[in-house]
Amino acid sequence: MNNTNFYFLKFLFSIYLGSLFVIISGGEVASKTLKIEVTNGVIEPLLIAIPKFINSGNLNALAENFSAVVADDLEGTGLFRSIPLETKISKPMSFDSPIQFSDWKSINAQALILGSVEVSGVNQISVKFRLFDVFSQAPIKGGLKFSGPEKGWRRIAHKVADEVYFRITNERKYFDSRIAFVAEEGPKNNRQKRLVVMDYDGAGQTFLTKKGGSIVLAPRFSPDGTKLLFTSYKSGFPRIYLLDIASRKTVSLHKELGTMSFSPRFSPDGRDVVYSLFKGSNADIYRLNIASNYASRLTSSTAIDTAPSFSPDGKMIVFESDRSGSQQLYLIDSSGGDAKRISLGKGRYGSPVWSPKGDLIAFTKQNNGRFHIGIMRADGSQERLLTASFLDDGATWAPNGRVVMFTRTTPGSGGSSTLYSVDIKGRNLKPVRANSSDPTWSTLLN
Amino acid sequence: MNIFSKMSLILLMFSITSCTENVLSGSEFNTNSTEVNNVNSSNYFIEVVGPSVFFGADDSLLSKEAKDTLMAQVNWLLINKQTTAVIEGHTDEQGTREYNLALGARRAAASRDFLVANGVEDSRLRILTFGKERPAEICSAELCYSKNRRSSTILDR
Numbered sequence: 001m002n003n004t005n006f007y008f009l010k011f012l013f014s015i016y017l018g019s020l021f022v023i024i025s026g027g028e029v030a031s032k033t034l035k036i037e038v039t040n041g042v043i044e045p046l047l048i049a050i051p052k053f054i055n056s057g058n059l060n061a062l063a064e065n066f067s068a069v070v071a072d073d074l075e076g077t078g079l080f081r082s083i084p085l086e087t088k089i090s091k092p093m094s095f096d097s098p099i100q101f102s103d104w105k106s107i108n109a110q111a112l113i114l115g116s117v118e119v120s121g122v123n124q125i126s127v128k129f130r131l132f133d134v135f136s137q138a139p140i141k142g143g144l145k146f147s148g149p150e151k152g153w154r155r156i157a158h159k160v161a162d163e164v165y166f167r168i169t170n171e172r173k174y175f176d177s178r179i180a181f182v183a184e185e186g187p188k189n190n191r192q193k194r195l196v197v198m199d200y201d202g203a204g205q206t207f208l209t210k211k212g213g214s215i216v217l218a219p220r221f222s223p224d225g226t227k228l229l230f231t232s233y234k235s236g237f238p239r240i241y242l243l244d245i246a247s248r249k250t251v252s253l254h255k256e257l258g259t260m261s262f263s264p265r266f267s268p269d270g271r272d273v274v275y276s277l278f279k280g281s282n283a284d285i286y287r288l289n290i291a292s293n294y295a296s297r298l299t300s301s302t303a304i305d306t307a308p309s310f311s312p313d314g315k316m317i318v319f320e321s322d323r324s325g326s327q328q329l330y331l332i333d334s335s336g337g338d339a340k341r342i343s344l345g346k347g348r349y350g351s352p353v354w355s356p357k358g359d360l361i362a363f364t365k366q367n368n369g370r371f372h373i374g375i376m377r378a379d380g381s382q383e384r385l386l387t388a389s390f391l392d393d394g395a396t397w398a399p400n401g402r403v404v405m406f407t408r409t410t411p412g413s414g415g416s417s418t419l420y421s422v423d424i425k426g427r428n429l430k431p432v433r434a435n436s437s438d439p440t441w442s443t444l445l446n
Numbered sequence: 447m448n449i450f451s452k453m454s455l456i457l458l459m460f461s462i463t464s465c466t467e468n469v470l471s472g473s474e475f476n477t478n479s480t481e482v483n484n485v486n487s488s489n490y491f492i493e494v495v496g497p498s499v500f501f502g503a504d505d506s507l508l509s510k511e512a513k514d515t516l517m518a519q520v521n522w523l524l525i526n527k528q529t530t531a532v533i534e535g536h537t538d539e540q541g542t543r544e545y546n547l548a549l550g551a552r553r554a555a556a557s558r559d560f561l562v563a564n565g566v567e568d569s570r571l572r573i574l575t576f577g578k579e580r581p582a583e584i585c586s587a588e589l590c591y592s593k594n595r596r597s598s599t600i601l602d603r
Contacts, residue, residue: 187584188539188581188584189580189581189582189583189584190580191579215576215579217543217547217579218543218544231547236532236574237572237574238547238574238575258572260547260551260573260574260575262544262547262548263544263547276544276547276548278548278551278555278575280555281552281555281556281559282552282555283548283551283552304545304548304549304552306544306545306547306548307542307544307545320542320544320545322545326504327542327545350541350542350544350545351542351543351544351545364542366540366541366542390586391539391540393542393543394542394543409539411586412584412585412586413584413585415584415586437543438543
């Protein structure tokens with residue numbers, strides 16, 4: 001292992017909310033894997049030391065914040081615990097200086113992230129890091145270098161944390177991602193709602209619709225993260241809209257008079273939209289091609305058919321229908337055809353959403369007056385409830401398919417909604433943002 | 447008032463007996479709502495006929511009481527032929543957001559279909575769902591839920 005043999009990742013920036021272009025070069029280095037122990041079903045978090053990234057002085061505050069963001073990302077998974085650093089530890093003075101592993105062992109660190117931040121151009125920074133297994137005193141894969149604008153430092157921190165998470169857990173990355181949701185204000189009978197987009201950890205919140213505007217509901221990210229579908233009452237009636245996040249340009253998609261449309265979602269290629277259209281006396285599932293504005297009808301029951309969601313390969317759609325007499329989950333071919341029921345447990349099932357890996361479907365279940373977020377395999381088997389409360393609804397998947405975020409609403413006249421996340425083992429349930437609802441999680445940013 | 451209007455009023459009074467007894471026996475509407483005695487006024491529609499009908503949990507079937515109110519709406523709308531209306535459907539907070547949007551729409555459609563079946567022109571009516579977004583009452587108990595599961599016929603101005 002040559003410690004100076006970095007992968008180089010160069011970021012060529014387009015715009016702040018736009019995507020980043022990444023070039024990867026450099027060779028793969030043999031890895032050694034630390035294990036996260038699971039004992040009696042309880043996860044022992046891996047103890048990781050993240051000393052402040054070494055810096056050239058004028059980036060001292062940024063370096064401190066940088067280490068904190070990396071630590072928050074890793075601790076937020078419930079799989080890591082960042083060790084408070086004691087003064088007796090000999091802090092590394094330079095990125096390439098030899099590591100005193102005995103010091104890190106003495107505070108029980110199992111892993112160590114050593115990093116540096118430096119100015120690499122006008123308003124540009126570059127960040128390097130190395131990851132070590134303290135007990136074997138060996139690096140875990142090679143070093144990495146990231147470059148980008150200083151104002152995008154949080155994204156670089158998320159990328160460092162993503163890489164550490166991936167190297168140690170072998171799970172797919174998800175920290176460098178965004179959440180769009182509905183910010184709520186005011187009493188339940190006159191609640192004001194606005195679309196907001198933020199980093200997955202709550203930083204960098206940007207309002208996308210005006211204060212005092214129409215009711216907006218249930219935004220859904222496009223696969224490339226640049227657009228949102230949502231439902232708005234702008235016309236006086238619920239209709240689905242497509243919003244470009246960078247330009248805020250918003251267009252209405254299904255304009256047929258006398259109809260109402262809601263529950264839109266993108267196809268995996270981003271070209272089509274599936275949604276529920278209420279026409280006449282009934283709601284059916286429709287599929288619309290954005291470029292041609294051509295809509296075709298996929299279901300034609302006399303029941304409520306709504307909340308459609310594509311499988312990641314685009315071949316199937318899961319949706320909910322009360323054709324059996326109560327809300328249940330069904331699969332259809334993504335071009336239509338016969339529906340096959342997959343939810344077979346007690347209670348009502350709604351708001352299904354297919355996982356990005358394709359193996360699981362998350363849903364809302366109502367049973368005995370309680371609400372649950374649950375997951376099941378795509379054939380309906382192996383149902384597992386992750387949460388229980390007065391009202392949980394509207395799951396969205398993290399890009400790696402290991403975590404879901406949802407809305408929890410409390411009862412009563414003063415009740416409010418909060419975004420929560422939980423992992424697919426039902427662990428690590430935690431609030432993400434108060435006075436918020438209807439989260440949608442983007443894919444991993446480029 | 448012509449013969450036709452009088453007959454309609456009699457029919458209307460007959461069809462909403464429980465409601466009219468309560469309202470017309472009180473003096474408050476005579477003092478607060480100057481137009482309530484004008485059977486063709488929108489105030490009369492709001493205060494006497496009643497814009498709202500109520501539904502059972504997760505249901506869009508019209509009860510006998512709901513049909514009585516809607517029949518009174520029919521009679522008013524058949525007299526006031528220039529008036530158009532939006533029928534809003536609502537749900538209680540129990541239930542998922544997306545299902546409730548559809549359920550509210552189905553309730554509004556059930557009320558509209560009743561009005562149309564009894565002679566109101568379809569072109570005068572539009573339906574709108576709010577799902578659970580605009581409850582009438584905001585406690586988390588059946589007392590409030592039963593008032594939130596409703597469709598309301600809102601006359602256009």
